[in-house]
Amino acid sequence: MPSPFPGMNPYLEHPSLWAGIHHRLITAIANDLAPKLRPKYIVAIEERVYEVNGDTALLVGIPDVSVQSSLSLPPPTESNLAVAPTTQPIEVMLPLPEILTEAYLEIRAVETEEVVTIIEVLSPKNKQVGIGRLQYETKRLKILGSATHFVEIDLLRQGNPMQMVGNFLPTLYRIVVSDSETRPKAKLYGFNLQDEIPDFSVPLRAGEPKPIINLNLLLNDIYNQGSYDLRINYSRPPIPTLSEADMAWANERLQEQGLR
Template sequence: MTNPFPGMNPYLEHPSLWAGIHHRLITAIANDLGPKLRPKYIVAIEERVYEVNEDMTLLIGVPDISVQSTPSALQSPASNLAVAVKTQPTEVLLPLPETLTEAYLEIHAVETEEVVTIIEVLFPKNKQVGIGRLQYETKRLKILGSATHFVEIDLLRQGKSMEMVGDFEQSHYRIVVSHSETRPKALLYSLSVRDKIPEFPVPLEADEPEPAIDLKSLLDEIYDRGSYDLRIDYSRPPIPALSESDTVWMNETLTARKP
């Protein structure tokens, strides 16, 4: 079965699938843009690596001297009776740092090697409170304060959307195209799970023709080549769940597409 949805398939957002989808999508965009940008530009796949530990209240590796035993802790001064001390260890779990690697795209001018445009596809950690979001927001602000164009693709319903101001409706998915010369203004494509994903431009140097990304076609190709029809159980609700009305629409769409 081919991708049954007209736009983004909400089942592809599942935590067990998204890392693979993200990897394939970054590669697919790079492969799609590469021939369109020759010979003036190249597309490079770059990586951002950092460690996260979501529970910052727990410390690992604290010296033993920070935990001290005193006579008053072992004996009650009122009764002079020894307080029982548990001598057998108890198994506990300690937080471990998780190394995250996030891929993104850079478009370079061949002649000057300058980074002309950066394309980001958001990870779940980018939209959650923690170092993953902080790292991404810091980089995002740095790009927006530079002469580099910026494209941000958010295909995840879960988490807090990236900051922006304007007269727009909240939506499931967002695509932002930011030309450096028009900032702080940018183009926002707001999409629901029911919408077809439109083609959108990739900014380049002034007066250069802007190639378009057909994200829907790329996602459909990923769905087919990755055999996601064999990996997704459409009898279960997607994660995160949809609203009641969107669930009714989803079930009608799936029923209509059954062979």
């Protein structure tokens, strides 16, 4: 069953689904590009790993450390008198760092192993204040200051959009294509819930043909392959919530397709 939306399906942004969508999308883009880039380039799936503390920390139970009353102690004497503790220890929870991994793509030249293009699909951690965003922004600036091309795909409404300057209207979703030869200028593909996801080209070395990615088709394939029509309850509003106008449009579309 196809997705009921023409482009991005807002129900796929649910926190319980997005990790799987992210993994499938990274793999789908790699599989789509690989035959188009042979034999000069390969597409490698890489991972970024970091620890998260504070609000996103994991909690772990600590074993009971209560005092054992059966210990055989020497009788007190004048020289070793001590006051027995009146408070017994209780079990508490301590935060541990959470190890997170995020996948991204590198297009590498076969002969030299040079990284020609990096493709990122943003995760919630990239768009929320914290170490995930800080590390991503640091990497983003490093790429933008290099000779490596950069593609950034943002299919998440939640969080803060990545920094860019220009005369453009804000949209729910964004794809940015940054050719190193034209920086600081980049191409922004902005689209909303009612739109199909636009096709975009991936920059390679100067003068080489640029492969086209049909993200709309890839997401529809993922929707079918993952049986997301069986996993999503369309009788409820999506998470994160939509604006009143977008929710009215989505409700009408779902009703037309018998999903509400």
